[in-house]
Amino acid sequence: MTGRPEGAAVTSELGRLIAHRIALTGPIPIADFMAEALGHPRLGYYRRAMPLGTQGDFTTAPEISQMFGELLGAWLAERWQAMGRPSPARLVELGPGRGTLMADALRATRSVPGFHAALDLHLVDTSTPLRAAQQAALATFMPAWHERLDDVPAGPLLLIANEFFDALPVRQFHKTAQGWRERMVGLGPDGALRLALAPGPTPFAAALPEAPAGAEAELSEAGRTLAGAIGARLRRDGGWALIVDYGHDRLSFGTSLQAVRDHRGAGILDRPGETDLSAHVDFAALATAAAVPAFGPVGQGRFLRRLGIEERARALKRQASAEQASAIDAALARLIAPDQMGTLFRVLALGDDRSAPPAGFSNTPSDAT
Numbered sequence: 001m002t003g004r005p006e007g008a009a010v011t012s013e014l015g016r017l018i019a020h021r022i023a024l025t026g027p028i029p030i031a032d033f034m035a036e037a038l039g040h041p042r043l044g045y046y047r048r049a050m051p052l053g054t055q056g057d058f059t060t061a062p063e064i065s066q067m068f069g070e071l072l073g074a075w076l077a078e079r080w081q082a083m084g085r086p087s088p089a090r091l092v093e094l095g096p097g098r099g100t101l102m103a104d105a106l107r108a109t110r111s112v113p114g115f116h117a118a119l120d121l122h123l124v125d126t127s128t129p130l131r132a133a134q135q136a137a138l139a140t141f142m143p144a145w146h147e148r149l150d151d152v153p154a155g156p157l158l159l160i161a162n163e164f165f166d167a168l169p170v171r172q173f174h175k176t177a178q179g180w181r182e183r184m185v186g187l188g189p190d191g192a193l194r195l196a197l198a199p200g201p202t203p204f205a206a207a208l209p210e211a212p213a214g215a216e217a218e219l220s221e222a223g224r225t226l227a228g229a230i231g232a233r234l235r236r237d238g239g240w241a242l243i244v245d246y247g248h249d250r251l252s253f254g255t256s257l258q259a260v261r262d263h264r265g266a267g268i269l270d271r272p273g274e275t276d277l278s279a280h281v282d283f284a285a286l287a288t289a290a291a292v293p294a295f296g297p298v299g300q301g302r303f304l305r306r307l308g309i310e311e312r313a314r315a316l317k318r319q320a321s322a323e324q325a326s327a328i329d330a331a332l333a334r335l336i337a338p339d340q341m342g343t344l345f346r347v348l349a350l351g352d353d354r355s356a357p358p359a360g361f362s363n364t365p366s367d368a369t
């Protein structure tokens, strides 16, 4: 192994397990490290900790304002009507966090005739503490929980995923004078976890574009596989999926994998299991893998404005105190301003019908920002 000397002393229990595995069988791809760090059955970050909110490591759009879930709920209800009001319809959320988005979506749509009666709620989440929070938020809708999308029964689909794909493992590559080499996690002479390039060629080279020496790239097989599975269900059973996340509209060079602990940046090898890891989503790769009609990606700010977030904010402020009104304004800006979440966060719709763009999307090439 050759490459960058980045490393982290092994201080967490999961770090010791990973180091032991590497000592026995050799360096592992960053994607394997990420899968263990987030998903290890006992010690993985999403298995054991409450990651969201002020007590956790980060916050998300539905935790910022009820408006986010309400508008996504209206989008889902409109798509259900456009599908011909199927019953049952499988309402699926991937990675529902504390259940806040879904609770807001369902509260906002309770007066849509027949909608709730047709819904069958399925939550795909591996986190024990977050499942408990989802149960508390959504008990009246009697959700079923699953470890994987494959376990959700067949049927017309309404799927939503906010900040889910960014948690799926990515591989990283570096272009050397000899070609693309995968970045691996190995051990330094001091026993610390350490990033280094694999010495030989990678079988993923064919999936990576032409680039000059020194270029970096990232690729998420797990994201592509899941998008492919969503597309297959949409082709078979009909329906729509809405994916919201930070990322880019097409493959871009560079790496984005980042680590966050206590609302601050951390090293990616630092304290696995106690640190959140996430990477920017390659939306073009998801749309290609899904192989169904795709709309967007469009910036979250533009999408939410088209769904009427400014009118919703005004309506909420009419019943608010001055203090509440300024909190609503601050939340609105956070969700839609281009220098906050409005442009970095992208929204992609996948569906079974290309005849007309769903609410929030347009067919024009200038839709992107």
Ligand SMILES: C[S@@+](CC[C@H](N)C(=O)[O-])C[C@H]1O[C@@H](n2cnc3c(N)ncnc32)[C@H](O)[C@@H]1O
Residues within 6 Å of the ligand: 038, 039, 046, 052, 060, 061, 062, 063, 094, 095, 096, 097, 098, 101, 124, 125, 126, 127, 130, 147, 161, 162, 163, 164, 167, 168
């Ligand atoms: C960043 S949180 C987003 C939560 C929520 N969507 C929101 O916007 O507040 C990621 C969610 O995905 C779940 N998750 C992460 N990786 C997962 C995986 N591989 N399989 C199932 N759920 C996963 C986590 O437990 C958590 O609920």
